[in-house]
Amino acid sequence: MTTEKETAGTAGTAAGAAGTAPVLALLESNTTGSGREFCAVAQGRGLRPVLLAGSPERYPYAAADGVDTVRLDTGDRDAVLRACAELAERGAGLVGVTSSSEYFMASAAEVAGKLGLPAPDGDAVAGCRRKDRQRELLAAAGVPVPGFRAVTETGEAARAADRLGYPVVLKPVSGSGSVGVRLCADRAEVAGWADLLLSREVDERGAPVPREILVESAVSGPEFSVETFDREVVAVVGKRLGAEPYFVETGHDIPAPVACGVQTELGRTALRALDALGLGWGAAHVELRLGPKGPVVIEVNPRLAGGMIPAAVLAARGVDLVDRVIARASGQPAATAGRGPGHAAVRFVTARRAGEVTAVHGLAEAERAPGVVHAHCTAVPGRRVEITHSFRDRLGCVVATGSGAAEAGARAEAAAGLVRVELAGGGDSDGAGG
Numbered sequence: 001m002t003t004e005k006e007t008a009g010t011a012g013t014a015a016g017a018a019g020t021a022p023v024l025a026l027l028e029s030n031t032t033g034s035g036r037e038f039c040a041v042a043q044g045r046g047l048r049p050v051l052l053a054g055s056p057e058r059y060p061y062a063a064a065d066g067v068d069t070v071r072l073d074t075g076d077r078d079a080v081l082r083a084c085a086e087l088a089e090r091g092a093g094l095v096g097v098t099s100s101s102e103y104f105m106a107s108a109a110e111v112a113g114k115l116g117l118p119a120p121d122g123d124a125v126a127g128c129r130r131k132d133r134q135r136e137l138l139a140a141a142g143v144p145v146p147g148f149r150a151v152t153e154t155g156e157a158a159r160a161a162d163r164l165g166y167p168v169v170l171k172p173v174s175g176s177g178s179v180g181v182r183l184c185a186d187r188a189e190v191a192g193w194a195d196l197l198l199s200r201e202v203d204e205r206g207a208p209v210p211r212e213i214l215v216e217s218a219v220s221g222p223e224f225s226v227e228t229f230d231r232e233v234v235a236v237v238g239k240r241l242g243a244e245p246y247f248v249e250t251g252h253d254i255p256a257p258v259a260c261g262v263q264t265e266l267g268r269t270a271l272r273a274l275d276a277l278g279l280g281w282g283a284a285h286v287e288l289r290l291g292p293k294g295p296v297v298i299e300v301n302p303r304l305a306g307g308m309i310p311a312a313v314l315a316a317r318g319v320d321l322v323d324r325v326i327a328r329a330s331g332q333p334a335a336t337a338g339r340g341p342g343h344a345a346v347r348f349v350t351a352r353r354a355g356e357v358t359a360v361h362g363l364a365e366a367e368r369a370p371g372v373v374h375a376h377c378t379a380v381p382g383r384r385v386e387i388t389h390s391f392r393d394r395l396g397c398v399v400a401t402g403s404g405a406a407e408a409g410a411r412a413e414a415a416a417g418l419v420r421v422e423l424a425g426g427g428d429s430d431g432a433g434g
């Protein structure tokens, strides 16, 4: 094993001391989002989460929560396999390998499969990473997708856009978090954005990116996501987006405030997409727009949703998707669903401009506000905020419940408005969610 360092977990945690509890290996994580929760849920289930990471220091929660870490080159699947095989031979053994990171789902699936542990079809998961390949599979199965073309140079991007018709959307072929995704109204915008995307050598995690981008027809109409587990639709979510030409998600409404028939249609299209891609094991997150001719699939992610959607689904409906994912990955039975008030809303606190954070106000008030079940802020004094027009512009988040969509939304929005991130030189965050 190419392990440089292994830190011992805190003795006496629910996971027990190293060696006495079966291990669940988590391949990388996310700095915001569900990674920390994956570990907590695993610990609560009597497992010992072990985080395999290229740079464990990227995840400060590991030390804070007593999560063991193994440092290794997580881009090297053989190294990951060797590390997991070694964990399997020690102490109480290894019950599963999974990930909360989009970028590592396929590796985790492949390694788990090779070790005979519960896993989705690794090839199906890997096939989703390239958006053009995913689109081809969906189109071949008759699932509605936007017209698209993968291109490797700027002139080709402009010609593709001319053929598809304006406006178009340009994006990396294998990105995440809306990084680099932009609406382009004309040839000049396409040329400028294609130049920028094609000049990138590494992604936001520092990994090399393919010199290829997608040009797509822009689908008009409201956006939704369908959250599934196995082949069951758990929730249809309404998405709120920031100002064009970018697509920063600024909030979610659960369930989406649309007629039941529309929800059913979105759910059916999402399940058809899963079938077309050979998915349907564990959690999936399908993004769609409701275009003039019906639902169009924007993207299928063979993983649990991020953006606090699982917390909102739990608050609204009593279905704990994180627990289901951990249970499935470790071969344990899932907890029975509870009940919820029916509706929840997520609203993000977004940055309006770049600058160094000098203070955060109002988080405690937001936590105490009516209906609020969760409030957090990732901005801390000293941290520099940059405007990236991606998920990184989100500095904080509130989840609130209500008896209806309007009440949940108004509560979450009001509470998010209480959180103010002060930046050096005046000005601050936008707590109203965009």
Ligand SMILES: Nc1ncnc2c1ncn2[C@@H]1O[C@H](COP(=O)(O)OP(=O)(O)OP(=O)(O)O)[C@@H](O)[C@H]1O
Pocket: 146, 169, 171, 175, 176, 177, 178, 179, 181, 216, 217, 218, 219, 220, 223, 241, 247, 287, 289, 298, 299
């Ligand atoms: N062809 C399109 N037409 C209309 N909107 C689009 C199109 N492609 C992308 N978008 C918008 O951009 C957002 C991000 O696109 P996409 O999902 O492809 O990128 P991503 O980097 O994988 O983002 P995420 O991780 O948030 O899903 C979508 O959620 C949608 O709002």
